[in-house]
Amino acid sequence: MHTSSLFIILGLLHCLYLTQAYISCSSKDFCPDDSKCCPFYTTEGILAYGCLPSNPHIKGPGSCCIEETLTESTTGCAGNFKCSLQNETKVCTLSTETETIVMMPRYQLFPIPDSKSIGNIYGFPIEYRERYDGRGPVAAYYSNKGPILTYTLPEYTHTEIQAVVIVVHGSGRNADEYLYSMNNVANLQKEFKPENILVIAPNFLAVEDGVYSVPVVMDDNTTIQSSPMKWNETDPIPHTWRYGANALDSFDEYSSYQVMDAIIEAMIEKYEKGNDGFRHLERIICAGHSAGGQFIQRWALTSNSYIWNDDKHSGRIHVHTNRISSIKKLRKIQMKRKLPDIIAVVANPRSYAYLDSRRWRNSTYFGEPTMKQKQNCKTYDSWEWGLANGGILTCPYKDETISMFHGNISKIAERYSKRNVIYFSGINDTEILHGSCEDDGFQGRFRRKRSLFFYESLNKLFGRYVHSRVEIENVGHDHSLIFEDPKAISALFQASSSN
Numbered sequence: 108m109h110t111s112s113l114f115i116i117l118g119l120l121h122c123l124y125l126t127q128a129y130i131s132c133s134s135k136d137f138c139p140d141d142s143k144c145c146p147f148y149t150t151e152g153i154l155a156y157g158c159l160p161s162n163p164h165i166k167g168p169g170s171c172c173i174e175e176t177l178t179e180s181t182t183g184c185a186g187n188f189k190c191s192l193q194n195e196t197k198v199c200t201l202s203t204e205t206e207t208i209v210m211m212p213r214y215q216l217f218p219i220p221d222s223k224s225i226g227n228i229y230g231f232p233i234e235y236r237e238r239y240d241g242r243g244p245v246a247a248y249y250s251n252k253g254p255i256l257t258y259t260l261p262e263y264t265h266t267e268i269q270a271v272v273i274v275v276h277g278s279g280r281n282a283d284e285y286l287y288s289m290n291n292v293a294n295l296q297k298e299f300k301p302e303n304i305l306v307i308a309p310n311f312l313a314v315e316d317g318v319y320s321v322p323v324v325m326d327d328n329t330t331i332q333s334s335p336m337k338w339n340e341t342d343p344i345p346h347t348w349r350y351g352a353n354a355l356d357s358f359d360e361y362s363s364y365q366v367m368d369a370i371i372e373a374m375i376e377k378y379e380k381g382n383d384g385f386r387h388l389e390r391i392i393c394a395g396h397s398a399g400g401q402f403i404q405r406w407a408l409t410s411n412s413y414i415w416n417d418d419k420h421s422g423r424i425h426v427h428t429n430r431i432s433s434i435k436k437l438r439k440i441q442m443k444r445k446l447p448d449i450i451a452v453v454a455n456p457r458s459y460a461y462l463d464s465r466r467w468r469n470s471t472y473f474g475e476p477t478m479k480q481k482q483n484c485k486t487y488d489s490w491e492w493g494l495a496n497g498g499i500l501t502c503p504y505k506d507e508t509i510s511m512f513h514g515n516i517s518k519i520a521e522r523y524s525k526r527n528v529i530y531f532s533g534i535n536d537t538e539i540l541h542g543s544c545e546d547d548g549f550q551g552r553f554r555r556k557r558s559l560f561f562y563e564s565l566n567k568l569f570g571r572y573v574h575s576r577v578e579i580e581n582v583g584h585d586h587s588l589i590f591e592d593p594k595a596i597s598a599l600f601q602a603s604s605s606n
């Protein structure tokens with residue numbers, strides 16, 4: 108590697124052993140591991156760096172594009188693609204053997220947001236937040252503005268948060284990289300001032316990640332070091348956090364989906380209380396790509412949190428009993444004040460949780476699978492692929508939702524249809540997948556097809572199109588390029604409220 112990796116090991120005092128490596132571009136500029144520092148001069152003439160992500164799906168080193176003029180950001184190309192211009196538009200191109208030119212968009216690379224962002228992992232106490240004493244469950248996260256609970260302190264409140272983007276990483280668990288690319292998106296959109304967007308990237312850690320302690324920074328800036336929640340990364344299937352499995356060891360009563368609920372509830376509490384910094388919160392965008400896309404779809408289907416502001420039939424609140432009274436109080440306030448919009452964004456997942464037992468048998472026929480198909484894959488409609496009984500993937504969070512609706516799945520489906528969900532699909536995400544029978548035999552051969560099939564299944568189920576779906580041209584399985592696409596950006600930031 109041409110850059111040195113920096114291992115951050117803080118002293119025993121802080122008990123923090125972070126084995127994740129970061130690239131240092133300069134003494135003060137960091138990039139996420141596996142990315143590449145792209146230097147450029149800002150309009151103020153200052154040497155700055157963008158971070159070119161590595162794309163595991165495209166072979167080759169990647170290249171930083173040279174900017175001819177002073178700019179606020181730089182660009183880069185994946186793999187062996189070259190920086191080039193097509194009709195005055197900055198693109199990446201690759202000439203193939205047959206002389207056809209393949210085109211891809213450029214990565215948009217802004218300077219690293221804040222010294223407290225890349226390279227600083229924090230802990231979020233998902234229970235007992237007001238009186239956290241170091242013992243409750245703590246979820247690891249990155250943020251573009253440092254610790255998220257202190258944001259109401261006077262030091263920060265010169266900016267008012269209007270949008271929160273919570274982005275869930277894929278199977279690589281590279282939350283810092285997702286934080287960086289979503290921060291680029293925050294800089295590209297024109298709906299809000301970029302500094303009014305708070306980006307949070309939860310990290311669903313595995314034991315292999317070696318993160319033993321993270322600083323939990325509370326509302327008043329008191330800090331307690333704590334051991335973060337981790338998930339079984341391999342059993343019974345890879346990335347168990349993606350289907351809402353409970354965490355390991357002492358946090359085994361807590362689902363990965365409660366992490367999402369808790370972070371959003373905390374943001375909404377600040378908004379409800381009229382706290383400086385959050386008074387003007389308008390929307391909370393919850394986006395995930397790949398395994399993170401799976402996470403978001405299943406969470407948006409099963410979450411019972413009050414954040415969704417569903418109709419009465421949506422039922423009770425998914426929090427520990429000791430918090431219900433405070434939430435009830437909040438609900439009263441909600442009557443007076445509109446809650447921020449919650450938008451769930453599901454990008455390029457490998458599979459979906461279907462809403463009934465039908466599947467597409469081919470591109471025209473949607474119905475019950477054949478007896479033979481069912482016999483060959485008995486769990487095709489069990490969790491995480493559907494809401495039917497059976498299967499081996501345990502998810503008490505989902506079970507609670509099913510029992511809340513007395514087992515009536517169509518009521519859960521109906522509630523889901525009314526939530527604001529957007530599906531993003533890369534036109535070039537066409538790799539033929541070989542995984543489990545539930546995916547390969549019932550959901551389509553590749554991710555773009557799976558996206559289309561699932562979206563069309565909603566039309567069959569409800570007799571009309573619900574939610575929305577955006578296809579992104581010239582992009583494959585790449586979270587940065589998906590979210591940085593102009594069509595994606597307008598879907599994320601300009602979508603009007605559907606409720």
Ligand SMILES: *[C@@H]1O[C@H](CO)[C@@H](O)[C@H](O)[C@H]1NC(C)=O
Pocket residue numbers: 193194
């Ligand atoms: C470039 O622009 C011209 C004129 O607007 C158009 O006809 C042509 O199709 C464009 N080429 C590409 C590759 O987009």
Ligand SMILES: *[C@@H]1O[C@H](CO)[C@@H](O)[C@H](O)[C@H]1NC(C)=O
Pocket residue numbers: 260262328
């Ligand atoms: C919060 O604590 C950190 C570390 O102890 C300190 O550097 C920072 O200045 C504090 N911020 C505020 C607003 O008190």
Ligand SMILES: *[C@@H]1O[C@H](CO)[C@@H](O)[C@H](O)[C@H]1NC(C)=O
Pocket residue numbers: 314339340341342343355
């Ligand atoms: C994951 O689960 C498997 C099967 O139960 C178990 O053998 C393994 O130890 C677990 N891994 C961790 C890190 O707990």
Ligand SMILES: *[C@@H]1O[C@H](CO)[C@@H](O)[C@H](O)[C@H]1NC(C)=O
Pocket residue numbers: 468469470471472
């Ligand atoms: C799709 O499947 C249905 C039901 O098995 C069958 O009747 C139909 O002919 C198939 N269509 C195509 C195009 O294969």
Ligand SMILES: *[C@@H]1O[C@H](CO)[C@@H](O)[C@H](O)[C@H]1NC(C)=O
Pocket residue numbers: 515516517518
């Ligand atoms: C389930 O809910 C749907 C929609 O509300 C309703 O039409 C149906 O009768 C319910 N089914 C059962 C078995 O209660």
Ligand SMILES: *[C@@H]1O[C@H](CO)[C@@H](O)[C@H](O)[C@H]1NC(C)=O
Pocket residue numbers: 209210211534535581582
């Ligand atoms: C994406 O797919 C289109 C249509 O199949 C193809 O023309 C284009 O070359 C592909 N782009 C890349 C970057 O693979």
